[in-house]
Amino acid sequence: MALSILHRITGIGLAVGTLLLIYWLWAAASGAEAYFRAQTLIGGWFGRLLLLGWTLALFYHLFNGIRHLFWDAGKGFELRTARLSGAAVVLAALAATVVAWAAGFMAR
Amino acid sequence: MQFRSPLGKARGLGSAKDGTHHWWMQRLTALALIPLAIWFVANVVSLSGQDHAAFAAWVKNPVSATLLVVLVAATFHHAQLGLQVVIEDYVHHEGLKLGAIVAVKFAAVVLAGIGIVSVLRIALA
Numbered sequence: 095m096a097l098s099i100l101h102r103i104t105g106i107g108l109a110v111g112t113l114l115l116i117y118w119l120w121a122a123a124s125g126a127e128a129y130f131r132a133q134t135l136i137g138g139w140f141g142r143l144l145l146l147g148w149t150l151a152l153f154y155h156l157f158n159g160i161r162h163l164f165w166d167a168g169k170g171f172e173l174r175t176a177r178l179s180g181a182a183v184v185l186a187a188l189a190a191t192v193v194a195w196a197a198g199f200m201a202r
Numbered sequence: 203m204q205f206r207s208p209l210g211k212a213r214g215l216g217s218a219k220d221g222t223h224h225w226w227m228q229r230l231t232a233l234a235l236i237p238l239a240i241w242f243v244a245n246v247v248s249l250s251g252q253d254h255a256a257f258a259a260w261v262k263n264p265v266s267a268t269l270l271v272v273l274v275a276a277t278f279h280h281a282q283l284g285l286q287v288v289i290e291d292y293v294h295h296e297g298l299k300l301g302a303i304v305a306v307k308f309a310a311v312v313l314a315g316i317g318i319v320s321v322l323r324i325a326l327a
Contacts, residue, residue, distance in 0.1 A: 123320035202251035
């Protein structure tokens with residue numbers, strides 16, 4: 095139940111987040127100076143907080159979306175399986191977010 | 203006595219053929235976005251903290267440029283379909299519902315256009 099509404103909430107959040115993605119691409123196309131400004135904005139504490147939320151929302155929506163695709167195929171409806179896959183989705187989303195951010199900091 | 207033909211009764215109620223189109227496109231774009239999103243995040247992570255030249259070099263790669271254009275198109279198509287379902291579920295005033303759906307669809311097309319043009323500007327610069 096809660097995971098289902100969370101799929102919608104993260105979906106809406108990601109849709110709003112595409113504004114940031116498009117701003118970033120546009121800045122990159124406008125030149126080095128604009129790109130630096132965008133990077134500084136996103137690299138600030140508030141930008142990073144938004145990006146962290148966006149990463150978590152993306153991975154949750156991605157993994158839970160895969161779960162939905164299995165349901166569409168008529169698989170995984172048993173209560174036990176559905177509970178297990180739900181827990182797996184939450185754990186995978188958290189783990190993927192930690193891995194992505196750790197890798198990002200190591201790449202710097 | 204029935205004077206209206208079956209076709210006459212069905213007209214204006216939507217096509218029996220296209221009813222699943224929205225549902226199917228949402229799943230198709232979802233499937234496409236699984237590898238595209240993972241590819242995108244992995245590359246952005248490896249580019250984090252790098253300068254404009256490094257980012258531009260990545261976009262200039264023909265494979266990256268192509269996948270970025272496909273990613274932007276699939277993302278906004280998927281987002282627009284998803285937001286439409288949310289609006290249809292929660293907005294019950296007909297005019298408001300229609301207005302919101304049209305606004306979302308227009309915004310998705312404009313944003314996707316800006317994104318694709320940006321990618322091409324870098325790739326072809």
